[in-house]
Every structure is written in C-alpha cells, then in structure tokens.
Amino acid sequence: MSTSLLLRSTLPRHIARQPTLVGAVWLRKALASTAAAQEEQGEFKYVPGGPIYKGTVNDPTTFPPPNKSEGSYHWAFERLLAASLLPLTGAAFVTSGSAYPVLDGLLGVSLVMHSHIGFDSALVDYVHKRKFPKLGPTLTWLLRATTVGVLVGVYQFNTQDIGLTELIAKAWHA
Structure with missing residues (x-):
C-alpha cells in the first residue's frame, strides 16, 4: 500500500477526497485539519511540564495588572x-x-x-x-x-x- 493511500485511509473523508492537494502541501493541510478536529473534540491532553495554552492564536496576550x-x-x-x-x-x-x-x-x-x-x-x-x-x-x-x-x-x-x-x-x- 502506498504512503499516500495509507494516509488517505487514516484521514477523515472530506480531506482524503481532495485530489488537487499533492505532496507536502496536502499532508500539512490534512494534518492541520485533523489536529483542529481533535482539538474541538477535546482529545488533546495536558502534558506535564508543558505550557498551558488558553484561547486561540488570535486572542490577545493577557498581562498581569501593573504593580x-x-x-x-x-x-x-x-x-x-x-x-x-x-x-x-x-x-x-x-x-x-x-x-x-x-x-x-x-x-x-x-x-x-x-x-x-x-x-x-x-x-x-x-x-x-x-x-x-x-x-x-x-x-x-x-x-x-x-x-x-x-x-x-x-x-x-x-x-x-x-x-x-x-x-x-x-x-x-x-
């Protein structure tokens, strides 16, 4: 089984049906949308010692009040x-x-x-x-x-x- 066929079989259907995406661009977009779907479902778990992110990339950084x-x-x-x-x-x-x-x-x-x-x-x-x-x-x-x-x-x-x-x-x- 080829690599692209194997990747298409493990990805969601709406991603696997996109024949115009080839090579690294296809793989990058496929993995990004899979990661977004996992994040929506709450499948990402806390990694001990790792950073804790709140919000999205577009949210402003919160700063502590001046003291x-x-x-x-x-x-x-x-x-x-x-x-x-x-x-x-x-x-x-x-x-x-x-x-x-x-x-x-x-x-x-x-x-x-x-x-x-x-x-x-x-x-x-x-x-x-x-x-x-x-x-x-x-x-x-x-x-x-x-x-x-x-x-x-x-x-x-x-x-x-x-x-x-x-x-x-x-x-x-x-």
Whole structure:
C-alpha cells in the first residue's frame, strides 16, 4: 500500500477526497485539519511540564495588572539591600564581640532577605505559576515558610547565643 493511500485511509473523508492537494502541501493541510478536529473534540491532553495554552492564536496576550512593587522599586530595593551587605559585613569584622545587637539584627535580616529575594527570582523565572500551576505556588509558599523559619532561627541565635558578629569574628580568627 502506498504512503499516500495509507494516509488517505487514516484521514477523515472530506480531506482524503481532495485530489488537487499533492505532496507536502496536502499532508500539512490534512494534518492541520485533523489536529483542529481533535482539538474541538477535546482529545488533546495536558502534558506535564508543558505550557498551558488558553484561547486561540488570535486572542490577545493577557498581562498581569501593573504593580509598583514588581517594577523599578523592587529592583532598586534589591540593589540597595545587596549594596548594604558590604558595609554591614565589614562592620561585623571590625566590631568583634556581641556588644552590638542592632548590628547582629540588621545583618541577620539583610542576609536572609537577600537570599529570599534571590531564590524567589529563580522561582519566578523558571517555575512560573502559568506554566506550572500546582508546583509554582507550592514552591513559592515553601520558600516563604523556609524564610520565616530561618528568620526565627537567626533571631534565636542572636538573642540566646553568641550572635552573628561574634560568629564572624571567631570564624575570621580561627
């Protein structure tokens, strides 16, 4: 059985009866109309990890509403936080001892928030909730819970133990 006869026998009748379509043009149009028919019948299934398309090709792209905290203010805060870690860490080296609880608190919160923002950016870039509707929000909430847990741990370390500045001084002189 020839290839064209085999393809004609597997395609719907209204496509197989078109003798004017030959070669690749016929095959492309035949497969496109078959795919459209399958889509109308709901035969396409969700592929895990694949994109989720809503609407048709001619529908406009939906954008999230504008938010100032996700734009330039957010970027400026990230840069300010990253730049403030340099003098805070330098001050922790200069001031050895736990006589500076404010410095311990600032350094602890700054390090944790800097890490949180970095991991959150990675989640937004690579595990976005539009592409991964269940995994994206789950990992985002897991990151938030972890950040709160680390903040509690840093607070306890600063108040009930030696504190971050003393830890840095001991690690530097070790």
